[in-house]
Amino acid sequence: MTRFILIALSLLFLGLMVILPVIAIFHRAFADGFDAYRAAILDPETLAAIRLTVIATLLVLPLNVIFGVAAAWAIARFRFVGRRVLLILIEIPFAVSPIVAGLCFLLIYGAYGPVGALLEPYGVQLMFNLTGIVLVSAFVTCPFVMREVLPVLMVTGEDEELAAVTLGANGWQIFRHVVLPNISWGLAYGVVLTMARAMGEFGAVSVVAGAIRGQTMTLPLQIELMYNDYNATGAFAAATVLTALALVTLVLRGVLNRFGPKKEAHA
Amino acid sequence: MTFQALDIHKSFGDTEVLKGVSLSMKEGEFVALLGPSGSGKTTLLNIIAGLAHADRGQLLFAGEDITRLPAGQRHFGFVFQNYALFRHMTVAQNIAFGLRVLPRKSRPSRSAIAARTRELLEMIEMADLADRFPAQLSGGQRQRVAMARALAIEPRLLLMDEPFSALDAQVRQSLRESVRDLQRKAGVGAIMVTHDRAEAWALADRVAVMNEGHIVQFDRPEVLSSNPSSDFVRLLVRADAA
Amino acid sequence: MTAIPRSTPRVLPGLSLGLGISILFVTLIVLLPISGLLWQLAQLTPADYFRVMSSERVLTALRVTLTAAAAATLINGVFGLMLAWVLTRYRFAGRGLIDALVDLPFALPTAVAGIALVSLYDRSGWLGSVLDKFGLQVAYTWWGIMIAMIFTSIPFAVRAIQPAIEELDPDEEAAALTLGANGVQRFLRVVLRPLMPSILTGVGLSFVRSMGEFGAVIFIAGNLPYKTEIASLLILIRLDEFDYPAAAAIAGTLLLLSVILLVAINLAQTRMQRYLRAEG
Numbered sequence: 001m002t003r004f005i006l007i008a009l010s011l012l013f014l015g016l017m018v019i020l021p022v023i024a025i026f027h028r029a030f031a032d033g034f035d036a037y038r039a040a041i042l043d044p045e046t047l048a049a050i051r052l053t054v055i056a057t058l059l060v061l062p063l064n065v066i067f068g069v070a071a072a073w074a075i076a077r078f079r080f081v082g083r084r085v086l087l088i089l090i091e092i093p094f095a096v097s098p099i100v101a102g103l104c105f106l107l108i109y110g111a112y113g114p115v116g117a118l119l120e121p122y123g124v125q126l127m128f129n130l131t132g133i134v135l136v137s138a139f140v141t142c143p144f145v146m147r148e149v150l151p152v153l154m155v156t157g158e159d160e161e162l163a164a165v166t167l168g169a170n171g172w173q174i175f176r177h178v179v180l181p182n183i184s185w186g187l188a189y190g191v192v193l194t195m196a197r198a199m200g201e202f203g204a205v206s207v208v209a210g211a212i213r214g215q216t217m218t219l220p221l222q223i224e225l226m227y228n229d230y231n232a233t234g235a236f237a238a239a240t241v242l243t244a245l246a247l248v249t250l251v252l253r254g255v256l257n258r259f260g261p262k263k264e265a266h267a
Numbered sequence: 268m269t270f271q272a273l274d275i276h277k278s279f280g281d282t283e284v285l286k287g288v289s290l291s292m293k294e295g296e297f298v299a300l301l302g303p304s305g306s307g308k309t310t311l312l313n314i315i316a317g318l319a320h321a322d323r324g325q326l327l328f329a330g331e332d333i334t335r336l337p338a339g340q341r342h343f344g345f346v347f348q349n350y351a352l353f354r355h356m357t358v359a360q361n362i363a364f365g366l367r368v369l370p371r372k373s374r375p376s377r378s379a380i381a382a383r384t385r386e387l388l389e390m391i392e393m394a395d396l397a398d399r400f401p402a403q404l405s406g407g408q409r410q411r412v413a414m415a416r417a418l419a420i421e422p423r424l425l426l427m428d429e430p431f432s433a434l435d436a437q438v439r440q441s442l443r444e445s446v447r448d449l450q451r452k453a454g455v456g457a458i459m460v461t462h463d464r465a466e467a468w469a470l471a472d473r474v475a476v477m478n479e480g481h482i483v484q485f486d487r488p489e490v491l492s493s494n495p496s497s498d499f500v501r502l503l504v505r506a507d508a509a
Numbered sequence: 510m511t512a513i514p515r516s517t518p519r520v521l522p523g524l525s526l527g528l529g530i531s532i533l534f535v536t537l538i539v540l541l542p543i544s545g546l547l548w549q550l551a552q553l554t555p556a557d558y559f560r561v562m563s564s565e566r567v568l569t570a571l572r573v574t575l576t577a578a579a580a581a582t583l584i585n586g587v588f589g590l591m592l593a594w595v596l597t598r599y600r601f602a603g604r605g606l607i608d609a610l611v612d613l614p615f616a617l618p619t620a621v622a623g624i625a626l627v628s629l630y631d632r633s634g635w636l637g638s639v640l641d642k643f644g645l646q647v648a649y650t651w652w653g654i655m656i657a658m659i660f661t662s663i664p665f666a667v668r669a670i671q672p673a674i675e676e677l678d679p680d681e682e683a684a685a686l687t688l689g690a691n692g693v694q695r696f697l698r699v700v701l702r703p704l705m706p707s708i709l710t711g712v713g714l715s716f717v718r719s720m721g722e723f724g725a726v727i728f729i730a731g732n733l734p735y736k737t738e739i740a741s742l743l744i745l746i747r748l749d750e751f752d753y754p755a756a757a758a759i760a761g762t763l764l765l766l767s768v769i770l771l772v773a774i775n776l777a778q779t780r781m782q783r784y785l786r787a788e789g
Contacts, residue, residue: 002692003599010595011607013588016636017660018613021625024635028628067534074527078519089535092543095767097721098619099741100760101542103748107757108545115541138538159351161521162318165338166345167365167420171522177364181355200618203723203741207748220620220724227624227728236628239621246616250609318520338520 025243029236040237048215049222050241056130056218057198060137064194068145069187073179075146076153077161093142102207105136128210133218136204141197145190152186153179189256196249200242269293270315270424270456275324277310284310285321286480292473297450297457299467301503302477308460309428311477315458316345316426328423344417344455346427350409352401358412359384359397365420387415390449407438414446418453425450425457431466443469464503476500546764549757561758566734567743571762574740577651578719581658586712589666590704596667597674615664619724626657627729649731654739657726658719665718669711673704703785706778713774717767 030037040046071090075083093101109126110116116126126132160182164174180187202220209216217225219238227235270292277285284307292298300308313319315326317338326334333341353361363384366375375383388394391411401409410430417425430446431439447470450457461467467474468488475485476499484496495501550558561567596608614622630637630648637648647653677700685699701708723741731737740763747756 006591006595007599007601010588010592014592014607014610017656017663018610020635021622021629021660022613022617024629025621025625063534067530070527070530071534073523074531077521078524078528080524080528086531086535089539092539095717095771096543097723097741097760097763097767099723099744100546100721100764103744103756103760104542104546106545106748107549107753108541112753113545114548115545135538138534139542142534142538158521159347159349160353163345163347163351163353163416164364164368165520165522166316166318166341166343167368167416168339168342169364169368170339171526173368174522177356177368178353181353196616200616200621202618202620207745220618223620223624224728232628235624239624242618242621246613246618246621249616250612253612254605254609 022243025236025239028232029240031236032233036233037237037240040231040234041241043234045217046219046222046226046234046238049217049219049238052130052133052215052217053199053219056133056137057195059130059134060141060198061191061194063134063138064141064145065187065191067142068147068190069149069183071146072149072153072183076150077158090143090146093139098140098201098203099207101139102136102204105132105139105204105208109135127208129216132208132210133205133216136208137198137201140201140204141194144193144197145187148186148190148193149183152183156182185256189253192249192252192256196246199245269327269329271325271327272311272315273325273327275311275314275321275326277307277314277319277321284480285314287324288477288480288482290475290482290485292456292458295454295456297447297459297470297472299471299474300458300460300477301462301464301467301474303462305479306477307480308477312426312428312458312460315424316343317341318345342420342423344420344422344425346410346413346417346425346430348429348432350401350413350433352409352412352416354401357398357400358393358404359388361401361412362387362415362419364416383419387419390452391415391445405438406434407442410434410442411445414449418449418455421453422455425453425455427457427459429460429462431461431463439466446470476503543764546757546761549753550761553754553758557754558758561755562762566738567740567759569735570738570740570743570759573651573654573737574720577654577739578658578716580655581662581719582712582716584655584659585663585666585715586708589663589711589715590670590708592663592667593670593674597671611667612664614660614662619661619722620728622660622725623657623728626653626660626725630656630729648729649733649737651737653729653731654726654737657729658722661722661725662715662718665714666711669714670704670707673707677703706781706785709777709781710774713770717770720767721763 029040071086074080075087096104106127107113108115109132111120111125111127119126126135160178161174164178169177199218200220201218202224205218206221206224209218209221219242223235223238223242226232226238272288272290275285275288276283288307288311290298290311300311302308310319314321317333317336321334324334325332328341353364356364363380366380366383369375374380384397385394388397391414393408393411393415396404396408401412404412410433413430427446431442434442443466459467459470471488473485473487474491475482476491477483478499484491484500486494491500492504495504553561592611596604596611627648628634630640630653632638632641632646632648634648637646640647647656682695682699685695721741723739723745726739727742730739730742732742740759744756744759744763747753747759
């Protein structure tokens with residue numbers, strides 16, 4: 001009996017709070033028919049926003065992968081002064097509100113910030129353009145890859161790497177042939193999370209993007225713009241794209257969880 | 268080619284694990300490091316391999332000082348206690364790894380690597396299992412792959428850390444023979460860490476008995492039996508004879 | 510044997526490269542921006558700071574943000590525990606799907622969540638129209654803010670509590686049952702107590718997350734100054750007015766609050782675990 005009530009309550013809560021809103025997105029997007037939806041998606045501004053979002057994400061991804069793997073390797077395999085501090089610093093973006101994060105970047109890299117002012121005479125502008133979007137996206141996604149790779153490295157242990165050392169492999173060979181295959185599943189999941197978050201970030205990006213129509217509008221910003229312009233179909237149509245991405249993320253998570261190696265017997 | 272360790276000292280934090288160990292061996296000799304856990308034998312082996320570094324002391328190989336030489340440049344084959352096979356590579360790929368990672372100018376051709384791998388697979392009698400992954404092998408098979416992988420680089424010295432400890436008694440017996448056989452065929456000197464007296468006796472030309480960071484006696488098994496230098500050695504030698 | 514660390518003086522390569530990349534990235538992407546905020550704050554005199562923070566509008570925004578976040582956290586504590594319990598202890602059709610859907614609010618961009626929620630709770634929306642019949646209004650009120658915060662932070666509560674329930678020993682529950690403990694006692698004594706550290710983490714993360722939430726909230730909040738304006742939005746407004754000191758003062762306060770909270774959670778958790786362990 002308790003079991004039944006608890007399950008029913010959980011389903012009700014999740015249905016009302018999580019599932020219904022997602023259904024509402026698709027409902028509203030198609031409220032004016034499929035043709036209106038098609039037209040909304042193919043709107044040049046929406047397409048430009050999609051393109052910018054994809055470009056920004058593709059720029060953030062390699063940055064985050066290189067950093068995440070490098071940090072995980074250093075933290076998992078070595079003891080050094082400041083190891084704990086590094087771990088905490090990587091987790092900070094998790095606790096910082098997106099608007100505060102955006103403000104932080106503006107205050108240091110903006111035209112009036114110490115670093116921004118230093119670069120301005122050389123004609124280098126970091127905020128209110130693609131660079132700014134990439135920088136804040138790197139901030140909000142900072143812990144994702146490291147967090148997935150670190151536990152995998154901890155579980156696999158260093159024996160295979162030491163074996164490769166005794167067989168004469170150099171650093172790159174050890175990474176390419178031994179480490180990378182071992183961390184591939186965790187890395188893949190970290191990449192998926194980073195992509196999802198980078199494409200969807202709203203608050204931090206809205207502070208530093210400058211919101212120039214057709215130029216620095218990422219898809220989430222475009223959604224806000226259309227929504228405030230009373231273009232509901234346009235806003236919800238664009239939202240379906242991001243919702244579909246979120247659902248794909250969840251499916252990938254499920255796939256990686258099911259087929260990825262759990263804790264393989266040590267060979 | 269001769270190998271010598273001179274006055275090796277090593278501490279971890281406040282614990283002194285090796286308190287001045289010296290050891291010298293002849294070409295092609297099979298030496299066992301025998302002692303209870305905590306006697307420092309694994310640490311000594313790791314220092315010889317270059318997987319740890321001595322605080323004090325010197326390592327000489329064929330007269331060359333290798334104390335500071337990185338592990339990868341020593342050309343010593345190492346068989347890990349848990350074998351440490353590359354789980355994402357097949358048996359053949361595991362064995363070929365040491366040849367594939369050689370710098371281009373000294374790397375054998377693709378076909379030469381394949382031929383050498385096949386030769387080693389036949390030597391360990393696993394030619395039919397070349398495409399298996401480590402997880403699909405029995406403990407004894409893994410051990411043989413680990414041996415073949417270490418021998419593939421034609422090492423100047425073969426180092427083995429408790430190579431039989433993960434196996435059950437029956438497999439252990441039969442593998443002893445094949446390990447000694449492989450080592451003779453390769454014509455390479457070997458150092459094996461073990462805590463099992465019978466294993467040391469069966470395999471080694473000479474046995475170095477270790478206790479609390481010292482080598483207490485280093486001699487042929489029959490000499491250790493007939494002429495133990497201390498009560499510790501006497502007890503160790505008799506322990507499983509009784 | 511394996512207990513002896515094998516790699517003491519850097520047998521494995523890549524420390525300097527790995528650490529170099531990490532330090533460069535963390536400095537440029539985390540440390541410098543945070544110090545940018547601190548640098549701006551340092552230029553404020555205490556009097557300036559208090560003038561900004563004591564204005565009626567800022568105080569209201571903070572009150573709205575904190576009360577809504579607290580209410581959302583309370584609800585997430587209860588339902589997060591329930592969901593985590595149901596998902597770990599019961600097997601039923603569709604459990605895997607439900608488990609995956611818990612992460613949806615985390616994966617869904619916040620702006621998308623925002624317009625979805627407002628379209629649902631607006632007077633013309635599916636839920637809004639029903640509530641309207643009872644004279645209740647959620648959209649553009651404090652309640653809407655709370656709902657949006659519940660949505661975005663529920664995954665944090667569930668995922669923090671779930672592993673702890675997995676580790677609970679069902680035998681202990683059975684033992685309590687044979688000792689005659691009734692359902693409520695059993696739940697409080699045997700289940701809730703050992704779960705407390707992770708529940709605390711879950712609600713703590715949920716609160717920090719709610720406090721800073723922006724995208725999901727602004728669409729449904731109405732954003733009326735002195736009524737339904739959240740602190741994050743006020744920062745943005747001050748920023749648009751180029752009032753950097755005021756923006757920095759509010760942002761610094763929010764940041765300080767989340768850092769204090771996270772540190773407090775960490776300390777409380779360690780202490781509680783020690784206490785639970787000592788008790789056996």
